[in-house]
Amino acid sequence: xxxxxxxxxxxxxxxxxxxxxxxxxxxxxxxxxxxxxxxxxxxxxxxxxxxxxxxxxxxxxxxxxxxxxxxxxxxxxxxxxxxxxxxxxxxxxxxxxxxxxxxxxxxxxxxxxxxxxxxxxxxxxxxxxxxxxxxxxxxxxxxx
Amino acid sequence: xxxxxxxxxxxxxxxxxxxxxxxxxxxxxxxxxxxxxxxxxxxxxxxxxxxxxxxxxxxxxxxxxxxxxxxxxxxxxxxxxxxxxxxxxxxxxxxxxxxxxxxxxxxxxxxxxxxxxxxxxxxxxxxxxxxxxxxxxxxxxxxxxxxxxxxxxxxxxxxxxxxxxxxxxxxxxxxxxxxxxxxxxxxxxxxxxxxxxxxxxxxxxxxxxxxxxxxxxxxxxxxxxxxxxxxxxxxxxxxxxxxxxxxxxxxxxxxxxxxxxxxxxxxxxxxxxxxxxxxxx
Numbered sequence: 001x002x003x004x005x006x007x008x009x010x011x012x013x014x015x016x017x018x019x020x021x022x023x024x025x026x027x028x029x030x031x032x033x034x035x036x037x038x039x040x041x042x043x044x045x046x047x048x049x050x051x052x053x054x055x056x057x058x059x060x061x062x063x064x065x066x067x068x069x070x071x072x073x074x075x076x077x078x079x080x081x082x083x084x085x086x087x088x089x090x091x092x093x094x095x096x097x098x099x100x101x102x103x104x105x106x107x108x109x110x111x112x113x114x115x116x117x118x119x120x121x122x123x124x125x126x127x128x129x130x131x132x133x134x135x136x137x138x139x140x141x142x143x144x
Numbered sequence: 145x146x147x148x149x150x151x152x153x154x155x156x157x158x159x160x161x162x163x164x165x166x167x168x169x170x171x172x173x174x175x176x177x178x179x180x181x182x183x184x185x186x187x188x189x190x191x192x193x194x195x196x197x198x199x200x201x202x203x204x205x206x207x208x209x210x211x212x213x214x215x216x217x218x219x220x221x222x223x224x225x226x227x228x229x230x231x232x233x234x235x236x237x238x239x240x241x242x243x244x245x246x247x248x249x250x251x252x253x254x255x256x257x258x259x260x261x262x263x264x265x266x267x268x269x270x271x272x273x274x275x276x277x278x279x280x281x282x283x284x285x286x287x288x289x290x291x292x293x294x295x296x297x298x299x300x301x302x303x304x305x306x307x308x309x310x311x312x313x314x315x316x317x318x319x320x321x322x323x324x325x326x327x328x329x330x331x332x333x334x335x336x337x338x339x340x341x342x343x344x345x346x347x348x349x350x351x352x353x354x355x356x357x358x359x360x361x362x363x364x365x366x367x368x369x370x371x372x373x374x375x376x377x378x379x380x381x382x383x384x385x386x387x388x389x390x391x392x393x394x395x396x397x398x399x400x401x402x403x404x405x406x407x408x409x410x411x412x413x414x415x416x417x418x419x420x421x422x423x424x425x
Contacts, residue, residue, distance in 0.1 A: 004168045007168075007172065008168075008171055008172065008175060011176070011179070012179070014179070015175070015179030015180075015183065018179075019182075022183065022187075027187075028183075028186070028187045031186075031320075032186040042318075073168070111323060
């Protein structure tokens with residue numbers, strides 16, 4: 001069940017990051033952003049990391065997390081602890097990277113992008129559930 | 145008696161994972177459908193009010209009704225008594241104008257304007273395919289209200305990558321350049337609340353329109369376009385060509401001192417009467 005939650009959250013994250021990536025690619029002309037500074041954030045120099053848009057890194061991260069979590073729900077992998085550790089490790093990196101991005105939004109760019117906040121909530125939730133997956137191990141829970 | 149019956153909950157335990165799995169896949173499919181629909185919906189939502197999406201309509205209306213626009217109020221720099229007047233019609237989002245402003249214009253200012261050889265006038269000529277250019281002209285006009293047109297002009301042209309066209313030359317980096325312009329306003333020391341009020345209310349839109357209308361009157365159809373003592377040079381010109389044109393115009397004026405000035409239409413140069421090198425709005 002926990003990995004199902006992670007997979008579902010990661011899939012939502014894929015679409016949030018995909019929307020921002022399509023904007024960066026010019027496929028979407030403008031961001032629908034009633035409040036905050038979505039475009040200021042996404043057109044800042046910090047919106048590029050290691051030669052690629054940060055949003056594209058987000059798509060890659062969430063897609064990888066989704067695939068790992070989905071594999072982890074299959075009967076042959078559901079008891080494998082490696083999956084739990086891998087998800088915890090990946091989501092820790094995601095949370096750390098998101099924390100840095102949030103710092104940049106608040107104190108450097110001085111604008112908040114609501115899609116970035118949504119992504120931060122998703123990755124934090126994934127991290128919490130993945131830690132629960134590690135901590136609770138193979139303990140049977142409804143739906144597992 | 146042997147109990148061959150399965151454990152009490154075995155049936156439900158066996159059935160539950162498959163029903164949960166079915167629900168799980170159903171949820172994933174729902175997320176995909178909602179995700180795609182959300183992106184398509186957001187893509188189709190109207191751009192913010194700040195967007196320059198109305199540039200086409202504004203340009204068409206001006207082109208049709210330019211005769212009704214008031215007298216132009218270009219932004220001026222230099223010695224208003226200089227023998228030559230250089231007039232530039234430019235679009236803040238036009239890459240060629242940006243290249244001229246950042247590469248050639250510094251030399252023009254240093255070696256032509258500061259040396260009293262020519263007086264410089266800048267007219268907005270926002271082109272319709274550049275959706276943020278009206279906003280940029282608006283920002284520049286609001287900076288001029290606080291006496292810092294040229295500072296904003298330089299920020300806008302040197303920062304085109306942050307608010308103008310994408311490298312594809314067709315789409316914009318952003319549809320909401322206001323935040324970028326607010327950053328420029330802060331950087332050049334404007335009163336940002338006054339600037340924002342002016343920008344949001346488009347207080348100086350009439351000035352931008354009047355400058356563009358002057359371009360239509362003079363058959364400008366590309367940017368940048370220069371007039372050097374009235375002689376048109378369409379397209380960007382290198383420094384050497386401009387210097388020669390200025391020298392030729394000065395020589396021609398010297399040889400015919402009684403001739404009337406060939407260029408300035410009425411009302412264009414009221415801003416900087418100072419007869420010494422000075423940049424003004």
